Amino acid sequence: MQTIAADDVLRGLQDRYRCAGSQVAVVETGRSWTYAEIGEQVFDLAHRLTEKFPSRAIGDRRVFGVAIDRSPELLVAVHAIALTGSAYCPIEPSDPVQWQQKITRTSKAAAVLTADRARDEHAYLEAFENFYPVSLGESSATEFEHCPVDMNSTSQIIFTSGSTGQPKGVICTHGGFANRICWMQDSFPLQPDDRIALKTPITFDVAGWEMFWPQYAGAQTVIVPPGMHTSPEALISIFNEYQVTVAHFVPSMLRLWLRAEGARRCPNLRMVFSSGEVLDSALVTEFALQSRAELHNLYGPTEAAIDVTHFAVSSETRRQIPIGRPITNTHVYILDRDQQVCPLEEQGEIYIQGVGVASGYLDAGGEDNARFLPVSLDPPDGWRTFRTGDLGRYTTEGQIEFCGRLDDQIKIRGQRVEPGEVEEALREHDAVLEAHARAHVSSTGRSLLVAYVVVDTSYGIADPVGELQEHVKRRLPARSMPSKFVLLDALPLSEHGKIDVTRLPSPGSARPALKSSFQEPADPLEQLIAGIWADVLDLDEVGVHDNFHDLGGDSLGAVEISFILTERLGLDYEDPLIPRILMDGDTVAKSAAIAAAAGLKQ
Structure with missing residues (x-):
């Protein structure tokens, strides 16, 4: 066990902004900011937040929504919130207004920080009752003493897809986040000339280390503009122009980036981290052919401070790439149905114990928070337990292999999607009688979300698929939009009255029933x-x-x-x-x- 102070990251940020001076901290297209310049903005915003939204006592949960896309303003916002001892709740600016409002209400945010340059005031008024604009203006603030926090103080409320149809707010702690960032710097020390790509959507937990690790370590952040993170060519161009040395990819995006020979064409990269999906051996082989950079496979749920295991990938041929061994102050157990430890090579459920495990779900019922109940293996004081729902096994080498899920939860571009959330949104449409969502792997290997829907024909909807798409689009993030809609007269049921998934038709390859009539390509x-x-x-x-x-x-x-x-x-x-x-x-x-x-x- 390693001693970690809850304020390790806060003290690190504070000291860097005080002392690093003219060293470059942040690079954005056509502009760079020094530690002194960003520090003044962070300290000034921290002063203003504490004055306008005073906290009653240490330990009070004060939450600020952050609806800012990747930019210097985003870093200023989350760093200032952290220094005030508060928690930030990431809100994707491009998500539907209805979704943003639901997240804001559920998190009980004192205010939602927004970027002046992003969109006009009217749009903010539509989404948020209490927004607080952030801009990089003149500031002379050179000091701010971070507010005290303890290991259980809330650092972030991040929402994941919920199986009950409602998003779940994970209560992350300052102690858990400090442990995660300190482990990363101890294991992979950044130097002042390292440049780390900030490319992950802010509602994906990986963005947490992308936003804090560089400045904690005294390195530089290279901001990938919104929309560019899904373009291999844009990433290659940015990585080379700004000499990026460290980056993260979900495996599905890594595959496309490697197809564009991204690793070969970006010679400055020295470390690439991958998480969010299964990293397969073919990707590892291709990466090794293109680059001599290190490749690291990480695993962990949002409920455990981003990542809990690590495996340093080599070019050695493996049947399956392990997720590795636990990080600092973390135990990972593979337990059977009776919560007994499984023998080596035997598959069971992955349980996590450690300081990184979240406090629970915000205002959740007993069924959801039962995942955080202790098991028979007594953890050290201050450690919590989380039952992941993931399947895994320990190998004879002492490595952990990921073996799938116990339920039907799926990942879309590395982010969790609970089918129940999609089903609930569909049922909110007056004409929908029943809905069922599930994963489907297409003939081309793409992981798709398919919605099976029973529509009341008495409503006379001319374009039911188009209307259902618009209905979901207004309620859920883009990652939760089904790729295919299959309209049925009724959902097939088993003799016990449950949906018989074996009798659901394959979504097939037929063109969906669109409003636009089919017209053959001519030339x-x-x-x-x-x-x-x-x-x-x-x-x-x-x-x-x-x-x-x-x-x-x-x-x-x-x-x-x-x-x-x-x-x-x-x-x-x-x-x-x-x-x-x-x-x-x-x-x-x-x-x-x-x-x-x-x-x-x-």
Whole structure:
């Protein structure tokens, strides 16, 4: 066991901002900020927050929502909140207003910090009753003494998908977060000339270490602009322009980045971390062929301060890439149904004990918080226990292997999606009688969310799929949008009255019932693009006026299309025409028109 102080990260930030002076702290497109410049902004905001929103006593949970995209303002906001001893609650600015409001109410945020430059005041008033704008203006604040915190003080309320249909707010602690950041710096020491990419959406727990580790260690943050994190070419360009040395990828994005030979083309990278999904051996092999950088596989639920295990990946051939061994001040057990320790190589449920385990779920019922109840293995004082629902096993080497889930929870681009949350949102539509959501792996290997829906035909909805898409889009984040909707007369039931998943029809490859009528591609360019869309989206056919997102397309699907399109049109990956075709061409007809206007022919 290693001694960790709850305020280790706060003291580290405070000291860096006081002493690092002219050293560069943050780099954004066309501009850099020194530690002195960012520190003044952080200290000034911390003063203003403590004056406007005073805390009654140490240990009081004071929460601030943060609805700011990746930017210097985001770092100023979360660092200032931390120094005041408060908790921040990340809110994705692009999420539906209804979702943002639900998160704000549930977290009981004193205010929601927003960025002046992001959007006009009217939009903020629509989403938040009490918003507090953050801007990088003139400031002369050179001091702020961080407020005292203890190991159980709340550092963050981060919401995950909830199986009951309601999002669950995980109560993370300052002690747990300090343990996680200190472990990372002890294990992988950053130097002043290291540049760490801030590229993860703020509602994904990985963003926590991307936002705090660099300044805690005295290194530099390179901000990847919003929207660029899903483009391999944009990332390669940014990584090379700003000489990024450390980055994180979920395996699905790592696969696309490697397809663009990202590791080979980014020679400054010395460490790449991967988590959020299973890292397979084929990716490891390809990474080793392209780069001599270190590759590290991390595992951990949001309920345990981001990551709890680590495995240093080598080029050695393995059947399965382990998730590794526990990090500092953490025990990981594999237990059977009777909560007894499983023998080596035997599969069981993963239980986590440690200072990093969260305090619980915010205002949750007993069933949810039962996951945090202690088990027969007594932890040291101050440690908590979390039952993950993940399956795993210990190997004879003492490594842990991930073996799947006990339930039907799935990951979309590394982020947790509970089917129950999607089902509840669908049932809120007046015409929906029943709904069931589940994961489906397409013939092209893409992990999709499929919604099976029973619609009351008496409502006479002309375009039920389109209406259901819009209905979900107004209520849930983009990651929770089903890629396919299957309309049924009734859900198949077992003799016990439960949904019989074995009798659910395969979503198949049929074009969805869209509002737009099907129109065959006419010229060769339209035929080429429609064929590529159909292959990637696992569809039999695509019409020239079909909308990409209505067909179930997402950001990773768009990247896959870009690779194939580049090869078929004989273009370079760096050609700016490709993102134009994809971003401005939301239908085959528009994409083909852009390509034709540039003089391309098939």
